[in-house]
């Protein structure tokens with residue numbers, strides 16, 4: 001894991017830097033006349049925790065939607081582990097190892113916590129599994145493995161005691177945790193987290209941060225949108241700043257925090 005990899009300029013359209021697990025090149029998206037994301041470049045170094053910040057309406061969630069192809073970019077490329085993914089459907093991107101969460105967690109309220117986890121595993125095995133293993137015995141074996149894996153992950157995030165409860169009975173913070181736990185069922189290499197601390201009580205925020213650091217130590221990379229600057233400052237190696245849909249700045253958290261352009265963008269938006 002290279003925590004102190006220096007930023008390297010994006011060189012030419014086809015050169016791929018293998019130190020970057022994810023790279024966005026000139027990504028753009030308009031909604032009618034509104035340029036929500038405009039020519040945005042960004043990279044995430046392998047093994048890093050990278051932050052994405054900016055005032056409300058800066059284009060952060062739209063940018064996540066473009067990275068994960070929940071929205072089709074008007075222009076630009078998304079490169080994950082050296083290969084273009086901007087034309088792949090979201091579930092194929094997840095199978096390659098990049099998974100995301102949402103600002104408002106998308107848990108299935110009327111399924112149990114455990115069932116929510118098992119659904120994520122089905123996405124992971126996808127067509128490959130169903131095509132290759134049509135026999136009931138193999139499916140049963142796979143289900144047993146998934147169940148064990150789900151319980152292990154739930155245990156590690158402190159939700160195991162709720163595994164048979166409806167997901168709808170979880171608190172807002174616990175839903176965020178379940179969404180991250182569900183992402184782990186896909187054995188990701190990179191997780192995109194959209195505001196993991198929003199609406200979460202301080203004790204649970206600390207717990208979520210500790211989990212993120214623990215998973216990161218074991219090799220998982222993160223890209224995190226977050227308004228809570230304490231979270232960004234304590235977790236991130238590098239921070240990218242968007243304002244009005246464009247790149248404003250990037251650097252280590254301290255550089256970004258004291259950058260006059262960044263301060264102005266935030267103060268100007270209040």
Ligand SMILES: Nc1ncnc2c1ncn2[C@@H]1O[C@H](COP(=O)(O)OP(=O)(O)OP(=O)(O)O)[C@@H](O)[C@H]1O
Nearest residue numbers: 031034036054055056057058059060061062063103
């Ligand atoms: N589906 C959509 N249709 C039209 N406009 C949209 C759509 N999604 C986002 N926008 C607009 O694009 C701009 C960027 O929105 P986005 O949600 O990406 O910002 P954000 O930085 O994530 O904001 P916040 O921090 O408040 O969540 C906003 O002006 C928003 O109103």
